[in-house]
Amino acid sequence: MTLQQELSTITTLTPLTDEEFDLLRNLIYNQFGITLSAEKRSLVVGRLNKVLRQQGFDNFKSYYQYVTTDSTGQALETLINRVSTNHTFFWREADHFELFKEQALLQVTAQLKAQNRKDLRIWCCGCSSGEEPYTLAMLSLEYLGLSNSSWDLGILATDISSRVLDRAKEGIYSEKSLENLPSHLRMKYFKKTNSGDWGVIDRVKQLILFRRMNLMRKVWPFKGKFSIIFCRNVMIYFDRPTRDDLVEQFNQFLENNGYLFIGHSESLGRTNQRFRYLKPAVYQKV
Numbered sequence: 001m002t003l004q005q006e007l008s009t010i011t012t013l014t015p016l017t018d019e020e021f022d023l024l025r026n027l028i029y030n031q032f033g034i035t036l037s038a039e040k041r042s043l044v045v046g047r048l049n050k051v052l053r054q055q056g057f058d059n060f061k062s063y064y065q066y067v068t069t070d071s072t073g074q075a076l077e078t079l080i081n082r083v084s085t086n087h088t089f090f091w092r093e094a095d096h097f098e099l100f101k102e103q104a105l106l107q108v109t110a111q112l113k114a115q116n117r118k119d120l121r122i123w124c125c126g127c128s129s130g131e132e133p134y135t136l137a138m139l140s141l142e143y144l145g146l147s148n149s150s151w152d153l154g155i156l157a158t159d160i161s162s163r164v165l166d167r168a169k170e171g172i173y174s175e176k177s178l179e180n181l182p183s184h185l186r187m188k189y190f191k192k193t194n195s196g197d198w199g200v201i202d203r204v205k206q207l208i209l210f211r212r213m214n215l216m217r218k219v220w221p222f223k224g225k226f227s228i229i230f231c232r233n234v235m236i237y238f239d240r241p242t243r244d245d246l247v248e249q250f251n252q253f254l255e256n257n258g259y260l261f262i263g264h265s266e267s268l269g270r271t272n273q274r275f276r277y278l279k280p281a282v283y284q285k286v
Contacts, residue, residue, distance in 0.1 A: 014049055014060065016041065016044065017060070017061075020061050021044065021060075023060075023061070027068065031214070031216065033242045034238065035237060035238060035239045048063070048083070050082075067079055081162060088128045089131055089177050092132070092180075100136065101139045104259045105139075106143075108227040108259065109143075109144075119151075120154070120227055122136055122140070123158070123230070125157075125213070125230070125231045125234065126234035127159050129164045129168050130171060130210070135185075137204045137208055140153055155207050156226075157210045160214055171199055172197050173190075215234075226253060229253075231246075231260070231261070232266075235262060236265055236266055247275075256285060259282065263281060264280060268283055273286070
């Protein structure tokens with residue numbers, strides 16, 4: 001490609017005024033609970049300019065008006081798909097998975113058996129492209145062993161972004177994405193694809209229900225409770241009141257003595273009376 005051709009492909013970014021940024025970040029906060037600081041302004045510009053060009057808008061205010069008047073909800077979904085950050089990989093924050101398999105599963109399954117129950121429910125919210133729920137499914141199968149067929153094991157995986165959920169359902173990952181995953185899990189629960197990537201086997205896929213869910217919805221669509229909830233690196237995008245409300249909701253839908261895993265950069269605070277602090281980013285419902 002010549003220099004002239006390269007220059008012709010450069011598109012000037014549409015400027016974002018203070019008023020437009022306030023309109024967009026208030027919309028995102030009210031709809032999804034996500035707080036965008038002033039430092040995120042360039043991120044908004046960079047990620048939404050392609051959408052503006054595709055939709056034919058020459059300024060962000062017109063785009064905002066389009067999003068807020070779209071009765072289908074598709075424009076709002078496109079907005080959050082573009083703005084939300086989805087970065088993850090297998091075996092991220094590995095100490096959580098060690099505690100999950102060595103302590104959490106042991107205690108919650110013992111409690112369920114004491115109640116003559118074998119319905120093990122796990123929720124991974126903010127599941128991104130699926131690495132976390134697939135890991136939880138593999139470790140659960142490893143723990144239950146030959147008795148897994150007698151358990152009703154189900155993992156709900158939710159995210160606000162339909163784009164990453166589509167990737168998660170596909171269950172295909174690069175060699176690099178799996179480089180931290182213990183090799184015995186890779187060899188047992190993945191198969192090599194023709195393209196050289198790795199695909200999750202059906203036995204694992206069948207344990208997981210992927211659904212789009214906005215955590216800010218007033219009523220959560222659950223009838224039962226979960227024994228374990230993973231909500232890692234999600235609350236960092238929320239302000240304190242939103243985080244507090246979310247933790248109250250988790251408390252409502254978590255079994256007694258159930259486990260809540262959050263991100264290492266997050267905290268419930270030592271004064272929280274609903275959960276007992278176990279170790280950094282790991283709590284148990286009182």
